[in-house]
Amino acid sequence: MNPVSLEKKNAERRENEPPMSPAEFEAAIRAVGPERYHDLHPFHHMLHGGKLNRGQVQAWALNRFCYQSAVPRKDAALISRAYDRELRREWTHRILDHDGLPPDEPGGIERWLILTDGLGLDREYVISRRGALPATIFAVEAYVTFVREQPLTIAVASSLTELFAPKIHKERIAGMLENYDFIDDKVMAYFKRRLTQAPRDADFALQYILKNAKTRDEQEACVEAVRFKCNVLWVQLDALHHAYIDGHIPPGAFRPEADR
Numbered sequence: 001m002n003p004v005s006l007e008k009k010n011a012e013r014r015e016n017e018p019p020m021s022p023a024e025f026e027a028a029i030r031a032v033g034p035e036r037y038h039d040l041h042p043f044h045h046m047l048h049g050g051k052l053n054r055g056q057v058q059a060w061a062l063n064r065f066c067y068q069s070a071v072p073r074k075d076a077a078l079i080s081r082a083y084d085r086e087l088r089r090e091w092t093h094r095i096l097d098h099d100g101l102p103p104d105e106p107g108g109i110e111r112w113l114i115l116t117d118g119l120g121l122d123r124e125y126v127i128s129r130r131g132a133l134p135a136t137i138f139a140v141e142a143y144v145t146f147v148r149e150q151p152l153t154i155a156v157a158s159s160l161t162e163l164f165a166p167k168i169h170k171e172r173i174a175g176m177l178e179n180y181d182f183i184d185d186k187v188m189a190y191f192k193r194r195l196t197q198a199p200r201d202a203d204f205a206l207q208y209i210l211k212n213a214k215t216r217d218e219q220e221a222c223v224e225a226v227r228f229k230c231n232v233l234w235v236q237l238d239a240l241h242h243a244y245i246d247g248h249i250p251p252g253a254f255r256p257e258a259d260r
Contacts, residue, residue: 017216025210028223029157033164036230039171043237043245048171050179055256057180058119059244061112062254063136063236065126068112068190070140072098077148078155087156090204097197108197111190118187131254135239143232150225153212157222158229160209162202166195 020028038044046052047060072095079095082088100107116126125131147155173191176183213219243249244256 019214019216020219022210025213025219025222026206028219029160029206029209029226030163032223032226032230033161036227036234037161037164037168038230038233038237039164039168041234041237041241043241044168046245048175048179050175053256054119054180054182056240056244057182058116058121058256059254060240061116061119062121062126063132063240065109065112065116066129066132066136066140067143067233067236068098069109069127069129070144072109074144074147077144078152081148081152081155087152087208094201108190115187115190118184119182130252133239133243133253134250136236139232139235139239143229146225146228151218151221153209153218154221154225156205157209157213157225159205160202160226161229161233162198163206165198165202170195 019025043060047057052060075091075094075098079088079091082091096105096107098108100110113123113126117123129137143158146158150158173188177185177188209222213222243253249255
């Protein structure tokens with residue numbers, strides 16, 4: 001008798017299972033946050049609790065810029081594959097939210113650069129990504145590749161960490177304003193804007209996958225996509241903790257005390 005792999009058995013099991021109801025499907029997605037979202041990470045608690053020095057906050061902001069600047073690229077990749085005009089129309093505003101629409105809307109990337117400016121980082125250095133941790137770059141590009149290559153419904157699902165984002169933004173605004181004398185309202189503008197943008201974006205993406213993920217297999221792949229995205233966010237904090245808390249800064253990465 002030929003052995004049957006566990007993966008094959010699980011696939012056969014899912015094929016025989018009926019799709020989750022919309023309520024069950026949504027509950028499965030929302031359950032990912034309390035288990036895996038990066039508000040659980042020790043570095044997150046240190047950042048918001050005022051436990052980091054200025055150089056460590058600089059390192060976080062510089063590395064996080066790599067993620068922020070990749071968001072419109074992954075959204076453009078998704079749009080390029082969409083034949084659904086409603087989806088393209090809705091998703092386009094995500095690019096504008098980050099890249100801006102002159103003259104009145106500077107965009108999220110510009111607001112993030114105001115944050116790094118306020119922390120004393122050279123803007124050209126931040127944009128260049130020269131000082132970013134290797135793990136940051138790998139994680140960010142893995143996310144862009146995932147959205148470009150996965151089936152469209154699953155790619156959309158990967159954005160649903162936005163369901164959990166308003167809570168972390170509120171914590172970040174309150175905690176950083178309270179605990180760091182080098183943070184003020186101006187540099188926290190990015191997070192304040194996301195308090196309204198993220199729920200709007202998450203609601204559309206959630207309704208899209210509830211409608212378009214038809215099979216149990218596809219539904220479970222969507223849930224797994226949310227887990228993948230949580231991993232992308234989590235590993236960035238792992239890398240920051242390893243480098244700037246434990247002291248293992250890799251060659252070429254940002255060093256707070258170094259002249260650049």
